[in-house]
Amino acid sequence: MINYLLNKIFYALLTLFGVITVIFFLFNVLPGDPAQMMLGQNEDSNQVAIVKKKYGFDKPVTTQYLYYLNDLSPLSFHSKNKDDYTFLRANKYSATQLFSIGNTTTVLKLPYLRESFTKQGKKVSQVIAETLPNTFVLAVSAITIALLIGLILGVISALKKDTWIDRLIQVVSTLGMSVPSFFSAILFAWLFGFVLHKYTNLEMTGSLYELDDFGEKVNIKWKNLILPALVLGIRPLAVVIQLMRNSLLEVFNQDYIRTARAKGLSEFQIIKSHAIKNALNPVVTAISGWFASMLAGAVFVEYIFGWNGLGKEIVNALNTLDLPVIMGSVLVIATLFVIINIFVDLIYTWLDPKVTLD
Numbered sequence: 001m002i003n004y005l006l007n008k009i010f011y012a013l014l015t016l017f018g019v020i021t022v023i024f025f026l027f028n029v030l031p032g033d034p035a036q037m038m039l040g041q042n043e044d045s046n047q048v049a050i051v052k053k054k055y056g057f058d059k060p061v062t063t064q065y066l067y068y069l070n071d072l073s074p075l076s077f078h079s080k081n082k083d084d085y086t087f088l089r090a091n092k093y094s095a096t097q098l099f100s101i102g103n104t105t106t107v108l109k110l111p112y113l114r115e116s117f118t119k120q121g122k123k124v125s126q127v128i129a130e131t132l133p134n135t136f137v138l139a140v141s142a143i144t145i146a147l148l149i150g151l152i153l154g155v156i157s158a159l160k161k162d163t164w165i166d167r168l169i170q171v172v173s174t175l176g177m178s179v180p181s182f183f184s185a186i187l188f189a190w191l192f193g194f195v196l197h198k199y200t201n202l203e204m205t206g207s208l209y210e211l212d213d214f215g216e217k218v219n220i221k222w223k224n225l226i227l228p229a230l231v232l233g234i235r236p237l238a239v240v241i242q243l244m245r246n247s248l249l250e251v252f253n254q255d256y257i258r259t260a261r262a263k264g265l266s267e268f269q270i271i272k273s274h275a276i277k278n279a280l281n282p283v284v285t286a287i288s289g290w291f292a293s294m295l296a297g298a299v300f301v302e303y304i305f306g307w308n309g310l311g312k313e314i315v316n317a318l319n320t321l322d323l324p325v326i327m328g329s330v331l332v333i334a335t336l337f338v339i340i341n342i343f344v345d346l347i348y349t350w351l352d353p354k355v356t357l358d
Contacts, residue, residue: 043112113328124328135309139294142233154244178237205306
Protein backbone atom coordinates (compact mmCIF):
# COMPACT_ATOMS: atom_id res chain seq x y z
CA MET A 1 0.00 0.00 0.00
CA ILE A 2 2.74 2.48 0.96
CA ASN A 3 4.74 1.70 -2.19
CA TYR A 4 1.61 2.20 -4.26
CA LEU A 5 0.86 5.57 -2.65
CA LEU A 6 4.45 6.76 -3.06
CA ASN A 7 4.37 5.71 -6.71
CA LYS A 8 1.05 7.50 -7.23
CA ILE A 9 2.29 10.65 -5.52
CA PHE A 10 5.43 10.67 -7.69
CA TYR A 11 3.41 10.44 -10.92
CA ALA A 12 0.90 12.96 -9.55
CA LEU A 13 3.70 15.47 -9.04
CA LEU A 14 4.94 14.85 -12.59
CA THR A 15 1.40 15.40 -13.89
CA LEU A 16 1.03 18.64 -11.95
CA PHE A 17 4.43 19.81 -13.19
CA GLY A 18 3.23 19.23 -16.75
CA VAL A 19 -0.01 21.11 -16.06
CA ILE A 20 1.91 24.04 -14.55
CA THR A 21 4.21 24.20 -17.57
CA VAL A 22 1.37 24.06 -20.09
CA ILE A 23 -0.83 26.68 -18.45
CA PHE A 24 2.09 29.05 -17.89
CA PHE A 25 3.30 29.06 -21.48
CA LEU A 26 -0.25 28.89 -22.86
CA PHE A 27 -1.32 32.09 -21.11
CA ASN A 28 2.01 33.86 -21.49
CA VAL A 29 1.92 33.68 -25.30
CA LEU A 30 -1.39 35.57 -25.35
CA PRO A 31 -1.21 39.05 -26.88
CA GLY A 32 -1.27 41.94 -24.44
CA ASP A 33 0.81 43.29 -21.60
CA PRO A 34 -0.03 41.76 -18.16
CA ALA A 35 1.02 44.97 -16.41
CA GLN A 36 -1.31 46.98 -18.63
CA MET A 37 -4.12 44.51 -17.93
CA MET A 38 -3.66 45.07 -14.21
CA LEU A 39 -3.60 48.86 -14.40
CA GLY A 40 -6.06 49.46 -17.20
CA GLN A 41 -5.58 51.46 -20.35
CA ASN A 42 -5.43 54.90 -18.69
CA GLU A 43 -2.22 54.44 -16.69
CA ASP A 44 1.07 56.05 -17.74
CA SER A 45 4.25 54.25 -18.77
CA ASN A 46 6.01 54.89 -15.42
CA GLN A 47 3.34 53.01 -13.47
CA VAL A 48 3.40 50.19 -16.02
CA ALA A 49 7.19 49.92 -15.63
CA ILE A 50 6.86 49.78 -11.82
CA VAL A 51 4.32 46.95 -12.01
CA LYS A 52 6.46 45.03 -14.53
CA LYS A 53 9.44 45.20 -12.17
CA LYS A 54 7.38 44.29 -9.11
CA TYR A 55 5.90 41.15 -10.69
CA GLY A 56 8.87 40.20 -12.86
CA PHE A 57 7.10 40.92 -16.16
CA ASP A 58 10.21 42.73 -17.40
CA LYS A 59 12.19 39.47 -17.36
CA PRO A 60 12.45 36.89 -20.19
CA VAL A 61 9.67 34.30 -20.34
CA THR A 62 11.98 31.51 -19.14
CA THR A 63 12.93 33.58 -16.08
CA GLN A 64 9.26 34.32 -15.38
CA TYR A 65 8.60 30.57 -15.62
CA LEU A 66 11.23 29.88 -12.97
CA TYR A 67 9.67 32.61 -10.80
CA TYR A 68 6.29 30.92 -11.19
CA LEU A 69 7.70 27.52 -10.19
CA ASN A 70 9.37 29.18 -7.21
CA ASP A 71 6.06 30.74 -6.15
CA LEU A 72 4.23 27.42 -6.38
CA SER A 73 6.89 25.22 -4.81
CA PRO A 74 6.56 24.56 -1.05
CA LEU A 75 10.37 24.63 -0.85
CA SER A 76 11.49 27.86 -2.52
CA PHE A 77 14.44 30.22 -2.75
CA HIS A 78 14.31 33.95 -2.12
CA SER A 79 16.69 36.85 -2.48
CA LYS A 80 17.52 39.24 0.35
CA ASN A 81 17.59 42.10 -2.15
CA LYS A 82 14.42 44.19 -1.74
CA ASP A 83 14.44 45.11 -5.43
CA ASP A 84 14.35 41.48 -6.55
CA TYR A 85 11.04 39.77 -7.38
CA THR A 86 11.99 36.83 -5.17
CA PHE A 87 12.44 39.03 -2.09
CA LEU A 88 10.40 37.41 0.70
CA ARG A 89 7.49 39.66 1.66
CA ALA A 90 5.66 38.94 4.93
CA ASN A 91 2.28 39.79 3.42
CA LYS A 92 2.80 37.44 0.48
CA TYR A 93 3.80 34.17 2.14
CA SER A 94 3.27 32.34 5.39
CA ALA A 95 6.80 30.99 5.35
CA THR A 96 9.27 29.30 7.66
CA GLN A 97 12.88 30.21 6.92
CA LEU A 98 15.11 27.14 6.86
CA PHE A 99 18.63 28.39 6.08
CA SER A 100 20.53 31.03 4.14
CA ILE A 101 23.45 30.78 1.74
CA GLY A 102 24.92 34.11 0.77
CA ASN A 103 22.18 36.36 -0.57
CA THR A 104 19.63 33.53 -0.91
CA THR A 105 17.23 32.29 1.75
CA THR A 106 15.52 28.88 1.54
CA VAL A 107 12.00 28.77 2.98
CA LEU A 108 9.16 26.33 3.51
CA LYS A 109 5.76 27.77 2.61
CA LEU A 110 2.35 27.14 1.11
CA PRO A 111 2.07 27.45 -2.69
CA TYR A 112 1.57 31.07 -3.72
CA LEU A 113 -0.89 31.48 -6.62
CA ARG A 114 -0.15 35.20 -6.95
CA GLU A 115 -2.65 38.07 -6.97
CA SER A 116 -5.70 38.84 -9.07
CA PHE A 117 -5.31 41.48 -11.78
CA THR A 118 -8.81 42.87 -11.29
CA LYS A 119 -9.57 42.51 -7.57
CA GLN A 120 -7.20 45.18 -6.22
CA GLY A 121 -4.34 42.88 -5.30
CA LYS A 122 -6.51 40.16 -3.75
CA LYS A 123 -4.74 36.81 -3.56
CA VAL A 124 -5.86 34.14 -6.01
CA SER A 125 -5.94 31.64 -3.13
CA GLN A 126 -8.50 33.87 -1.40
CA VAL A 127 -10.63 34.08 -4.56
CA ILE A 128 -10.61 30.28 -4.90
CA ALA A 129 -11.24 29.77 -1.16
CA GLU A 130 -14.35 31.95 -1.41
CA THR A 131 -15.82 30.18 -4.45
CA LEU A 132 -14.67 26.55 -4.32
CA PRO A 133 -16.79 25.63 -1.23
CA ASN A 134 -19.94 26.74 -3.09
CA THR A 135 -19.00 24.56 -6.06
CA PHE A 136 -18.20 21.69 -3.68
CA VAL A 137 -21.65 21.94 -2.06
CA LEU A 138 -23.29 22.04 -5.50
CA ALA A 139 -21.25 19.09 -6.80
CA VAL A 140 -21.89 16.93 -3.72
CA SER A 141 -25.62 17.66 -3.91
CA ALA A 142 -25.76 16.83 -7.62
CA ILE A 143 -23.77 13.61 -7.20
CA THR A 144 -25.94 12.58 -4.24
CA ILE A 145 -29.08 13.06 -6.31
CA ALA A 146 -27.54 11.14 -9.21
CA LEU A 147 -26.44 8.24 -7.01
CA LEU A 148 -29.61 7.87 -4.94
CA ILE A 149 -32.02 8.03 -7.86
CA GLY A 150 -29.70 6.45 -10.42
CA LEU A 151 -28.91 3.34 -8.39
CA ILE A 152 -32.58 2.75 -7.56
CA LEU A 153 -33.73 3.19 -11.16
CA GLY A 154 -30.79 1.12 -12.45
CA VAL A 155 -31.69 -1.78 -10.17
CA ILE A 156 -35.38 -1.55 -11.11
CA SER A 157 -34.48 -1.44 -14.80
CA ALA A 158 -32.30 -4.54 -14.46
CA LEU A 159 -34.96 -6.46 -12.50
CA LYS A 160 -37.68 -5.46 -14.98
CA LYS A 161 -35.57 -6.11 -18.06
CA ASP A 162 -37.44 -5.78 -21.39
CA THR A 163 -40.66 -4.63 -19.72
CA TRP A 164 -42.35 -1.26 -20.29
CA ILE A 165 -40.83 0.00 -17.03
CA ASP A 166 -37.34 -0.83 -18.31
CA ARG A 167 -38.02 0.86 -21.65
CA LEU A 168 -39.41 3.97 -19.97
CA ILE A 169 -36.36 4.27 -17.72
CA GLN A 170 -34.07 3.78 -20.72
CA VAL A 171 -35.85 6.54 -22.66
CA VAL A 172 -35.55 8.95 -19.72
CA SER A 173 -31.89 7.99 -19.26
CA THR A 174 -31.07 8.51 -22.93
CA LEU A 175 -32.83 11.87 -22.92
CA GLY A 176 -30.89 12.93 -19.83
CA MET A 177 -27.56 12.13 -21.49
CA SER A 178 -28.53 13.85 -24.75
CA VAL A 179 -29.72 17.23 -23.46
CA PRO A 180 -26.87 19.75 -22.96
CA SER A 181 -26.49 21.14 -19.44
CA PHE A 182 -26.86 24.76 -20.52
CA PHE A 183 -30.20 23.98 -22.21
CA SER A 184 -31.46 22.10 -19.14
CA ALA A 185 -30.36 25.00 -16.92
CA ILE A 186 -32.25 27.55 -19.03
CA LEU A 187 -35.33 25.31 -19.22
CA PHE A 188 -35.42 24.57 -15.47
CA ALA A 189 -34.78 28.20 -14.53
CA TRP A 190 -37.59 29.42 -16.81
CA LEU A 191 -40.09 26.66 -15.96
CA PHE A 192 -39.63 26.28 -12.19
CA GLY A 193 -38.21 29.70 -11.36
CA PHE A 194 -40.54 31.82 -13.50
CA VAL A 195 -43.60 30.00 -14.89
CA LEU A 196 -44.24 27.89 -11.77
CA HIS A 197 -42.68 30.30 -9.29
CA LYS A 198 -45.85 30.76 -7.21
CA TYR A 199 -46.04 26.98 -6.71
CA THR A 200 -42.34 26.17 -6.27
CA ASN A 201 -41.22 29.41 -4.58
CA LEU A 202 -37.90 28.96 -6.37
CA GLU A 203 -35.89 31.78 -7.96
CA MET A 204 -34.37 31.82 -11.43
CA THR A 205 -31.01 32.93 -10.03
CA GLY A 206 -29.40 32.93 -6.62
CA SER A 207 -26.44 31.57 -4.65
CA LEU A 208 -26.00 29.76 -1.36
CA TYR A 209 -25.23 32.92 0.61
CA GLU A 210 -27.19 36.12 0.06
CA LEU A 211 -27.43 39.46 1.83
CA ASP A 212 -30.74 40.45 3.40
CA ASP A 213 -32.76 43.42 2.14
CA PHE A 214 -30.78 45.80 4.36
CA GLY A 215 -27.41 44.51 3.13
CA GLU A 216 -26.28 43.74 6.66
CA LYS A 217 -26.78 40.03 7.36
CA VAL A 218 -25.74 37.06 5.21
CA ASN A 219 -28.35 34.30 5.03
CA ILE A 220 -28.08 30.75 3.74
CA LYS A 221 -30.60 30.13 0.95
CA TRP A 222 -30.83 26.34 0.64
CA LYS A 223 -33.70 26.60 -1.84
CA ASN A 224 -31.33 28.20 -4.35
CA LEU A 225 -29.42 24.90 -4.39
CA ILE A 226 -32.36 22.83 -5.66
CA LEU A 227 -32.50 23.81 -9.34
CA PRO A 228 -28.74 23.93 -10.11
CA ALA A 229 -28.19 20.64 -8.25
CA LEU A 230 -30.98 18.94 -10.21
CA VAL A 231 -29.69 20.26 -13.53
CA LEU A 232 -26.10 19.34 -12.73
CA GLY A 233 -27.18 15.87 -11.61
CA ILE A 234 -29.21 14.99 -14.73
CA ARG A 235 -26.34 13.73 -16.90
CA PRO A 236 -24.50 11.72 -14.19
CA LEU A 237 -27.91 10.35 -13.16
CA ALA A 238 -28.46 9.04 -16.67
CA VAL A 239 -24.97 7.51 -16.74
CA VAL A 240 -25.48 5.83 -13.35
CA ILE A 241 -28.77 4.29 -14.51
CA GLN A 242 -27.19 2.80 -17.64
CA LEU A 243 -24.05 1.56 -15.90
CA MET A 244 -25.90 0.08 -12.94
CA ARG A 245 -28.41 -1.70 -15.16
CA ASN A 246 -25.78 -3.21 -17.50
CA SER A 247 -23.38 -4.10 -14.70
CA LEU A 248 -26.13 -5.72 -12.62
CA LEU A 249 -27.34 -7.79 -15.57
CA GLU A 250 -23.79 -9.02 -16.06
CA VAL A 251 -23.43 -9.86 -12.36
CA PHE A 252 -26.73 -11.79 -12.41
CA ASN A 253 -25.10 -14.26 -14.83
CA GLN A 254 -22.15 -15.01 -12.53
CA ASP A 255 -21.76 -18.40 -10.87
CA TYR A 256 -21.86 -17.09 -7.31
CA ILE A 257 -25.28 -15.54 -7.92
CA ARG A 258 -26.62 -18.86 -9.20
CA THR A 259 -25.09 -20.55 -6.14
CA ALA A 260 -26.79 -18.05 -3.82
CA ARG A 261 -30.13 -18.71 -5.50
CA ALA A 262 -29.58 -22.44 -5.23
CA LYS A 263 -29.05 -22.03 -1.47
CA GLY A 264 -32.52 -20.52 -1.22
CA LEU A 265 -31.57 -16.89 -0.57
CA SER A 266 -34.27 -14.39 -1.42
CA GLU A 267 -33.82 -12.08 -4.41
CA PHE A 268 -33.60 -9.11 -2.06
CA GLN A 269 -30.77 -10.73 -0.05
CA ILE A 270 -28.91 -11.66 -3.22
CA ILE A 271 -29.14 -8.13 -4.60
CA LYS A 272 -28.27 -6.44 -1.30
CA SER A 273 -25.44 -8.72 -0.14
CA HIS A 274 -23.86 -9.92 -3.38
CA ALA A 275 -24.98 -8.26 -6.60
CA ILE A 276 -24.96 -4.51 -5.91
CA LYS A 277 -21.52 -4.33 -4.32
CA ASN A 278 -19.92 -6.21 -7.22
CA ALA A 279 -21.81 -4.12 -9.78
CA LEU A 280 -20.62 -0.78 -8.37
CA ASN A 281 -17.10 -0.70 -9.87
CA PRO A 282 -18.05 0.96 -13.20
CA VAL A 283 -20.40 3.30 -11.33
CA VAL A 284 -17.59 4.44 -9.02
CA THR A 285 -15.33 5.06 -12.02
CA ALA A 286 -17.95 7.18 -13.78
CA ILE A 287 -19.01 9.09 -10.68
CA SER A 288 -15.43 9.94 -9.74
CA GLY A 289 -14.92 11.49 -13.16
CA TRP A 290 -18.18 13.41 -12.98
CA PHE A 291 -17.45 14.64 -9.47
CA ALA A 292 -14.01 15.90 -10.48
CA SER A 293 -15.55 17.64 -13.47
CA MET A 294 -18.15 19.30 -11.27
CA LEU A 295 -15.49 20.53 -8.88
CA ALA A 296 -13.69 21.88 -11.91
CA GLY A 297 -16.62 24.20 -12.17
CA ALA A 298 -20.03 23.59 -13.68
CA VAL A 299 -19.51 26.70 -15.78
CA PHE A 300 -22.81 26.96 -17.64
CA VAL A 301 -24.97 25.86 -14.71
CA GLU A 302 -23.31 28.21 -12.23
CA TYR A 303 -23.37 31.14 -14.64
CA ILE A 304 -27.01 30.72 -15.67
CA PHE A 305 -28.26 30.29 -12.11
CA GLY A 306 -25.97 33.00 -10.71
CA TRP A 307 -24.33 30.48 -8.37
CA ASN A 308 -21.14 32.04 -6.95
CA GLY A 309 -18.88 29.07 -7.52
CA LEU A 310 -15.52 28.42 -9.14
CA GLY A 311 -17.06 27.90 -12.59
CA LYS A 312 -18.68 31.32 -12.58
CA GLU A 313 -15.44 32.86 -11.28
CA ILE A 314 -13.48 31.30 -14.16
CA VAL A 315 -15.94 32.76 -16.69
CA ASN A 316 -15.58 36.20 -15.11
CA ALA A 317 -11.78 35.85 -15.12
CA LEU A 318 -11.82 34.90 -18.82
CA ASN A 319 -13.97 37.92 -19.64
CA THR A 320 -11.57 40.28 -17.82
CA LEU A 321 -8.35 38.41 -18.76
CA ASP A 322 -7.52 37.91 -15.10
CA LEU A 323 -4.72 35.44 -15.89
CA PRO A 324 -3.58 34.60 -12.32
CA VAL A 325 -7.13 33.59 -11.35
CA ILE A 326 -7.49 31.44 -14.48
CA MET A 327 -4.10 29.78 -14.02
CA GLY A 328 -4.60 29.23 -10.30
CA SER A 329 -8.07 27.76 -10.81
CA VAL A 330 -6.83 25.34 -13.49
CA LEU A 331 -4.01 24.22 -11.21
CA VAL A 332 -6.37 23.64 -8.27
CA ILE A 333 -8.72 21.71 -10.55
CA ALA A 334 -5.86 19.49 -11.78
CA THR A 335 -4.81 18.82 -8.18
CA LEU A 336 -8.37 17.79 -7.30
CA PHE A 337 -8.48 15.41 -10.28
CA VAL A 338 -5.27 13.74 -9.13
CA ILE A 339 -6.43 13.39 -5.51
CA ILE A 340 -9.83 12.01 -6.52
CA ASN A 341 -8.26 9.43 -8.86
CA ILE A 342 -6.03 8.14 -6.05
CA PHE A 343 -9.01 8.03 -3.70
CA VAL A 344 -11.07 6.06 -6.24
CA ASP A 345 -8.32 3.45 -6.58
CA LEU A 346 -8.48 2.93 -2.82
CA ILE A 347 -12.28 2.52 -2.99
CA TYR A 348 -11.82 -0.24 -5.59
CA THR A 349 -9.98 -2.39 -3.06
CA TRP A 350 -12.94 -2.12 -0.70
CA LEU A 351 -15.52 -2.93 -3.36
CA ASP A 352 -13.57 -5.81 -4.86
CA PRO A 353 -10.96 -7.64 -2.72
CA LYS A 354 -9.57 -9.20 -5.91
CA VAL A 355 -8.29 -5.78 -6.97
CA THR A 356 -4.72 -5.26 -5.74
CA LEU A 357 -2.76 -2.02 -5.60
CA ASP A 358 0.52 -2.57 -7.46
